[in-house]
Amino acid sequence: MMQEPVSPEIFDVAVIGGGPAGATAAHDLARAGRSVLLLDRAGRIKPCGGAIPPKAIVDFDIPESQLVAKVRRARMISPKGAKVTIPIEGGFVGMVDREHFDEWLRERARLAGAERRAGAFARIERGDDGVAQVVYRPKGDASMGAETRVRARVVIGADGARSNVARQEVPGGDAIPYVIAYHEIVRSPEGRDWDAQQCDVIYDGRISPDFYGWVFPHGATTSVGMGTELDGVSLKQATADLRAASGLSGAETIRREGAPIPLKPLAKWDNGRDVVLAGDASGVVAPASGEGIYYAMLGGRFAADAAHATLTSGDPRKLATARKRFMRLHGGVFWILGQMQKYWYSSDNRRERFVAMCRDKDIQELTFDAYMNKELVKAKPLAHVRIFFKNLGHLTGLAKV
Template sequence: MFDVAVIGGGPSGAMAAERLVENGYSVLLVDPGNRIKPCGGAIPSRTLKDFAIPEELLVARAGAARIIAPSGQQVDMQIGDIGFVGMVDRATFDPYLRARAERAGAHLFTGKLIGLEERVDRSLWLSLAATDGDPTASPLILRARMVIGADGANSTVRRLMFPANKRPPYVFAYHEIVESPAEGMAPSFAPDRCDVIYDGRVSPDFYGWVFPHGSHTSIGCGSGVKGHDLRGATAALRVKAGLADCKIVRREGAPLPLKPMRRWDNGRNVLLTGDAAGTVAPASGEGIHYAMLCGRLCADAVQKCLETGQVSALREARRQFMRAHGRIFFILGLMQAIWYRNDRFREKFVAMCADPDVQRLTWESYLNKALVRRDPLAHVRVFFKDLAALVGVRVGGHGPAA
C-alpha cells in the first residue's frame, strides 16, 4: 500500500512525487518512459530558480522573439537584461525530473495504468502494465491511498474516475524536430530567437512556431479547427523559415488543453494536475512552468488530506493555482478570442507588439509569472491602444492602424 500513486512522470507528476517523498510519504511514480510530448520547450528563467533546474539542461537560451504577421510584417521583441527564455528538450528534460524524484525516494514503475478501482475502504487498486517487459505478462496490481493523475491531456485517470463530460477544451499541437541549420545556411534563422507566426494559413485559431533547441529546432503549429492540415502547415512553415532541407529527427503530435477544469478532484481520493487538469495558458500554449507549480500544489493538497482526513483539502490545489494565475489565464483567453479570429485582427495584433509598453509588460509578466502591477499607467496606455486597434484608429504616433 503506497500513500500516493502518481500516474504520469512529466514535469507535473515528477514534481508532485518528489515533493511528497521529501515530506516522508511512500510514492509510486508510474510512467511509460517511451513517449516524448510534443512541446516547444520554452521555460522562463524563473523556472530554473523556482524548481532548482540546472542550466546544463538548457539546450538554448533565447533573448528575443520575432512575431510574424500574415502579411510577412515582422516585429522583434528583445527581452533585455531582465531574464531569458530557456529552451529544453523534453526527450532529456522529463527523464531528468523522473530520475530526480526516484533519487529522492519515489518508486518508479515503467508502465501504464490500465485499470483503477476504488474499494469500500476508499483505497485504490491500480492495474499496471509494464512497457519495458513481456507484453503478455499479467497486469501488476498495486494499492494506494490517494492517486494524482498527471498523465496528460488524454488522462486515463480522468477517464476512469471522472464523468465523461469533464474535460478541458483543446487545440491539437504538432511539431517536427529537425537538425538546426549550419551557420549561414538559413539567413532568417537565429539560434537565440523564438519565432512566433500568426497566420491563418499556418493556424486559423492559434499560431505556428520555430523554436531553437541548440543542435535541433522545433517547428510546429496548433489548431482546434477540425480538418486543418497541421502537417501540411508545418511543412510550409519549414520552407518559409528556410529549414526545408534540414533533416527531420522526429515528428510528434498531441492534444493541448487550454483552460483549467472547474474541478480537479473527485471529492474522495483522486486529484488531477498539469495537462490532465488543463493548466496550459491560453493564447501562448505555455505549460511547463505551470505544470511544475501545479504538481507541487497538488502534492501539498494531498499531504494535507492524508494528515487531516478532510477531502476538502484537495480543492486547495486549484484554489491556490487560480488565485495566483487565474487572472492572467482569463486575459490570455480573452486575447486569443479577440486577436486570433482572422488575419485582419492578427495583422493588428502583430503591429501592436511593436509598442514598447506592450513589449515590456509582456516580458515582465512572462518571466515573473504574474501581472505587472508596479506601472498602472502602462496598463492604461496599453488598454487604450488595444481599444484603438479594435476600432481602427491610430494612437500616440505609433501602434497599429486599421
C-alpha cells in the same frame, strides 16, 4: 488451510504520468517522506516548444545543464510578413528538449525516493477497505496485457490532456477542450542567417487558422510546429509550409510528435475522496501563448501539497486546495489570455493588428515582465492606461497597421 489473499502493496501516493507535473509531484512528496509510486508510459515525448521562464528555473531548481539554449529575442511574424522583434531585456528564456528534460525530472524524483515503474494506466478500483487500487499494465510484460495492482491512499492524475484518470474519477474530466499540437525536431542549420538566440512566433491563418506556428531553437536542434483546434487541418502540411518559409525544408528531421494541448483549466480537479489532477490533466496550459511547462510543474507541486495535507489530516477536502491555490495566483492571467486568443486569433486581419500592436514598447515591457515573473504587473498604472487606449484603437480599427 486456505491462505488469505495477499493485498496489493500500498503507497501513500500513486502518481500517474511522468511529465513535468507528475515528476514534480513525485519528487516533492518523496522529499516530504511519503512513499510514492511514479507510473509513466516510457518512450512518449510531448510536442513542445520547450520554453521555460527564469522563475521556473529558480522555483524548481533547474540546473544550467538542462538548458539547451537561451533565447534573448522573440520575433512575431504577421500574415502579411510584418516582423516585430522583441528583445528580452536583462534576461533570457531557457529552452529545454523534452526528451531529456522530462527524463531528468523523473530520475530526480527517483533519487529523492520515489519508485519508478513503466506501464500503461488502466483504471482505478476500490477494495473492501475503500483504498484506491491502481490497475496498470507493465511495459514489456511477457504475458501481453497482464494487469498489476497497487493500492494508494491518494492518486495524482498527471496523465495528459485526455487524462484517463480525469475521465474516470473527476466530474467534467471527460470534457476538456484542447488543440492538437504537432512539431518536428530538426537539425539546426549553420551560418550567419540563422539566429540561435531568437524564437519565431508565426500568426498566419495559412499555418494555423486559430492558434500559431513556432520556430524555437534548441541549440543543435530546432522545434518547428503549430497547433489548431479545428478538424480538417493538415498538421504535417502546415508544418512543412512553415519549414519552407523558415528555410528549414532541407534540414534533417530527427523526430515528429503530436499531442492534445488543453485550452482551459477544469472546473474541478479532485473527486473529493482520494484523487487530484495536475498538469495537462487539469487543463493548466496558458491560452494564447500555449505555455505549459511552468504551470504544469506548479500544478504538480500544489497537487503534492494537497495530497500531503490530506494524508496528514485525514481530510479529503484538502485535495481541493490544489486548484484554489493555482487559480488564486493565475486564474486572472488565464482569463485575460483566453479573451485575447478568442479575439485576436479569429482572423488574419486581427492577427495583423495584433502583431502591429506588439511594436509598442509599453506592451512589450509589460508582457515580458508578466511572462518572466508570472504575475500581472501593477506597478506601472500609466503604462496600463496607455495600453488600454492603444488596444482600443486596434479593436475599433482606428489605429494604423
